[in-house]
Amino acid sequence: MVVQAQSRKTWDFLNNGFSAATITALQTDMEQNGTGGYWRDWEKDVSTANTGTWFNASTVSGTASTHADGVATPIPELKDLNFQSVKGKGLVLVNDYSQSENDGSPNKQYPYGTHFIWLNGSKLSFTFKAAAGDTLHMGIESHKNTEARGVNISVNGTTIAADYGQSVPIFFNDVKWTLIQATDGSDSVTVKVTSSNGCHIYYIIVGEGDAPTVKAASKIAYVFNSGNGYDRDADYAHAFISGSSDLFTTTAVDVNNKTITADSLEKFDAVVISPYIDAADACVSTLKSIIAYEPVLNLNASLYEPWGYGKAVTTIQQTATIVNANNKFFTNATANGLDTSTGALNILSAGGITGVNLSPYFAGDDTLAVVDNAVAVHEHNANRNAYMFLPYDKQNMASIDADAMSVILPTALSLVADTKTAVTNTPASTVSQVYKNKETLVVLKDGNKSATIYYTTDGTDPSDKSNVYTDTLKFMEPVTIKAIAKADGYLMSDTAIVDIAIKTQAPAPEFTINEGADTSVVTLTDADPSLTIYYNYTGSTDATKSAVYSAPLKVTTPVTVTAFAEGGSYIQSETASKNVTIQNIDKTLRYDVLAHFDANSVDWNHGSTSTAYFFSWGKTARSCYDTTQSPDVNGVYPFVPDEEISDSLWTIKSKGQVVDWENTTPTAVVGDGT
Structure with a gap:
């Protein structure tokens, strides 16, 4: 039987890991595209970086690749695996992961090995081609050593059971399946691997696997x-x-x-x-x-x-x-x-x-x-x-x-x-400016986190004898920054040259409010009439989320108006906010006793079953009581003092109730709006 569609039978991460060339390609990808691009070596923030140890991907669809100079290059170790829109951080390539002793594991170590791919979540999948009727071996363990997690296997859409081994284990299992025949009689079938939850895959071997590669001396x-x-x-x-x-x-x-x-x-x-x-x-x-x-x-x-x-x-x-x-x-x-x-x-x-x-x-x-x-x-x-x-x-x-x-x-x-790698330049540094009123803060960064950045501000070309960048720079006068970077094992970077500008903050808008019985009129002006004034009712400082002021605002319900100005060579002004009231409208629009909450999801969240609630004074009922005071004769502590949070349209008060804040910008109309 010849199956032209199947070109690979062995993916052995356990013994082969990821090559030095692949690690370098992943690092180059991060250096050129940033950790918000395709790959990154940290999970929650850069302080958790595991340089060269593991890399997680942004969404992967199809072939997993690295990207350099605008060119996508397939990762050799993952060749012929077709990923199914795996979410961001859903695919993690692990190289030299640390282990600890654990008697539950077959080799008394958890993880079982130091090299694997990690499907980080449930219902993450990839496919590959195989010969119908062939065998499939996989090495699998859970990412959580107290919970069974693993994979399910389907062939041309039909789920199959393992011949032996646990496909959803806690600790490492060698699992074997026999791939069923295709219903249309084809020699080739599509095998789909789907995670039940976060798990490690150490190897995938179809049939007898690929012939060993003979490495040149x-x-x-x-x-x-x-x-x-x-x-x-x-x-x-x-x-x-x-x-x-x-x-x-x-x-x-x-x-x-x-x-x-x-x-x-x-x-x-x-x-x-x-x-x-x-x-x-x-x-x-x-x-x-x-x-x-x-x-x-x-x-x-x-x-x-x-x-x-x-x-x-x-x-x-x-x-x-x-x-x-x-x-x-x-x-x-x-x-x-x-x-x-x-x-x-x-x-x-x-x-x-x-x-x-x-x-x-x-x-x-x-x-x-x-x-x-x-x-x-x-x-x-x-x-x-x-x-x-x-x-x-x-x-x-x-x-x-x-x-x-x-x-x-x-x-x-x-x-x-095996770590022989072509020597390349350190990535050129980036220079970012944060404008303040009559001063500019400058931050230098390099794609290679281990690089040392050298800079000058006097017009001379920098060298490794120049100033070493350590922290944010502050300038009160215009200068030109020239910066280079050098990382161990890399050549010197190209020179980054950026002119640093000093800007003045625009004057903030001023309010004139004419309060009326049913309508109040808000007029906005600025000391510099050439500036554009933006306004909104949400407290935003983002011009894209605000409206351009062109005529006095007519307000018919109590509201807070936020305004700011920008334009020309100015930086954005400080924000100015005013509460606008209506004479014939009481600020209190509606009471809801949250301890006896009975509003329905249609009124409160557009019918969605997901939560949309507001403020928290504690995570548990324990926080409802003031344990710093003495309890009464029955041993009950007093409620905490009244708590309150207000916006222009509503006020929430608590006398001990636990209230959680999740959505600070709800858009649903409450009830009929009255």
Whole structure:
């Protein structure tokens, strides 16, 4: 049976996660389009950002894509999944999610894995093509470890039951279905996956899945110095790397009496800094310059001090303590045969590990293992041209634990090499102005949240020696701001040039009110007759939600008129408001005792069953009583003092009743309006 419509059978997020190229594309999308565009790495606000860990999407219909320079590029890991108008934040791509211990999970960890897609809500769905009669396997767990959540599967519109496993579980389940035949006899069917509520999907495998992709060997530069009595036969690091010919094509780069440049290393997928580089070697500054711009695996603690990035620390320990066992390095190493069950990382069989103390440049890194008070393994820029340190110094090379090194070194190097990413410019900064009366506030922002912004106001071109932007700038005179931005691992941005203007606030309108028995007349004027006066009855300061004043207003019911003026080079005036009364109309139009509320939905909310109510003095009945006072003889506390809130057309008072505010601008007419 040949099914032309099905081009993919395996989506394995659990083991493969999302590539460095995909993470970079998602970050570039955010940098160019803002977090209000297509993707963002935070949930409620920017303070909750999880850079490189997970990304949630705006509404996704069809193919999930990233967007850069106006071009949509499908995300490779989601190829051939057709999303059905998944709501904003409904699709979340999760990479290196943190885990915690949980005995309910099959692997005692929740979440079960660190890489998955998260359908964040109910009735979210996607489809894909498959062969009729084939099998379907999915790894599923709930996003809430106290509630069963998962997926339902339908084939050409018909819901099917699982052969085994729980499709709506709490903890991870491997679930299998058999796809039914198409009623029209077609070889191909459409499979629809629909969430019951928020859940994680770790993999989707149709039939036997796709044939494994054979990855090309990574091109590795092994940088060493053959001087000072170097013995190639004693360099076990080079032996293990060059011996992994299925993984790496290794080029030995000897710096003895030679000069290397950053450009000469750019052609490699990763650079290994061997233990056989001395702190005084001429190449040390070049090796520093490629960090964050090329994938680097450093085996040499002695270089931290000349780099200004820390200092080597000698210990007497042969093993390091694993502090982040869920990091991809350890999960991959464990899969490759390294025993990490004891929480110890074997480095040496004798002697002492040389770790490092880190400077601020590396302070925010993931520390993966420690030894005494030093860092034994750490990772920098994990998803983009990553840097990793492993403690294999030349003094202890003869005492290395060869069995452990044979797994640790290739695993780390493969991980680092996979993050090779083209170096691009930092996004240009944006300059926004907030005009006040005779002063302007200026905010500089950059699409890369880790970027440092440099600026000038004297007309000179900015550099990394210019003023560093830290907070809102205030100007009382016109200036020209020039700004550049630089993020670690990126080139300098283009220069943003913005002229800062200083504006004067328009004079506020003035009211003249002639109150009448049945009609009151409101006249609005302004000290500058060239300005446009806007007015409304809602208290708005938005010109688009206001009317342009052109003639005196005739008011027949009590109301509050709000007015403001703008035009020319002025900024909008302050608002002016007046309560307008009618002599023959009492302000009290209607009483409703909310504690005995009996108005119907037709009168109060256009017949809608959704709520439209007003003000809250408390969330529970407890707030009706004043517990700071003494109770009576029956133990009952007194009601809270009277509360009141008023608008021009109504007043709400409470003597202890709980009243909730939801809609501050109701539009329904109450009853017959009398």
